[in-house]
Amino acid sequence: MMMMMIHSFIFILILLSVSYISCDPIELSEIIIPEHTPSGHLLLTLNSSSTKQRYSYRFVNNNDRELQQYFSLNSSTGQLHIINDIDREKLCTHRYTKCKFLLKIFELFHETLYHIPILIDDVNDHQPIFPYESKLIQLHISENSPPYQSKLFIQQAYDQDQIDNQKQLQYQLKDIDKTFPFRLETNVDVSNRLALVLIQPLDRERIDSYNCTLHVIDTAGHYEQLHITIIIDDVNDQSPIFESDTYSVELSESTSINTTILQVQAHDADIGLNGELTYDFTDASKQFSNTFSIDKYSGLIYLHSSLDYEQRSSYIFYIQARDSGKEPRSSQTLVNITILDENDCSP
Ligand SMILES: [Ca+2]
Ligand SMILES: [Ca+2]
Ligand SMILES: [Ca+2]
Ligand SMILES: [Ca+2]
Structure with missing residues (x-):
């Protein structure tokens, strides 16, 4: 004890x-x-x-x-x-x-x-990592962006090793050819972001997206890749184009009301509302809507009221196609209807 x-x-x-x-x-x-x-x-x-x-x-x-x-x-x-x-x-x-x-x-x-x-x-035992949830990111740029003034920003990669501070990491764009309209810029501002600088005008109607791979490598050769898809956003820069400048048709004066006479058709290379078309008489041709009617979506033209060759033997009017963009663009086509005489007058 x-x-x-x-x-x-x-x-x-x-x-x-x-x-x-x-x-x-x-x-x-x-x-x-x-x-x-x-x-x-x-x-x-x-x-x-x-x-x-x-x-x-x-x-x-x-x-x-x-x-x-x-x-x-x-x-x-x-x-x-x-x-x-x-x-x-x-x-x-x-x-x-x-x-x-x-x-x-x-x-x-x-x-x-x-x-x-x-x-x-420190031992260089970490690879650089891009701070995105996925290894595939999507960036958007408008097709009317001016070259040399338009940039797409990308977050820098991060490497946990003390040896590999941000300035030591090397970046390179891969999987691109001469048509790739962007150039990689590193250390663009105080935030050290990376940027893809536009160096050529874009045309969504020609190429609507680009792909590239951003490669980052640390001082020990560890590397990481970020796959980038650049989507070119549409601008309403295309007007509708009619399949024909003039549509001509001959019509018997005895044609019954509501008969389909012809169909006008236009195409717009833009997408979405910028390419969605409706048809109508031009303001100057509105008077003809008493005799003919047009379906605004299909461009089908119907006979609206009965014809009489003795009163009028031809009709010439304009139909316009108009897209649904914020600042709509339109174009017009000429419709030429010739009325054929029928033996409907008593001697
Ligand atoms: Ca490292
Ligand atoms: Ca380390
Ligand atoms: Ca366009
Ligand atoms: Ca358009």
């Missing part, structure tokens, strides 16, 4: 002495450990004497307790080994500062405190 009390007393004393170390520390020189140094690697031996003196080393007052899990300390020899994989990028999240720690070891019998600065050295 007495012995147990003495032991407890010594233990408390030791704890107290460990917690309240007042001696001047011995500052050891910095140990540089490359990250991922294999487990079992011996970093230093604090007690190299061959005398029979007793030594008892232990970690002490290490603010960053997490650090201790990577090392084992032999209490009598003071040998410090690596026992866990050290990943610099996990241990030090501050990318731009050195990954440094101060490891403190106390020797109880000689009351010696050691300060051991540790520097975890």
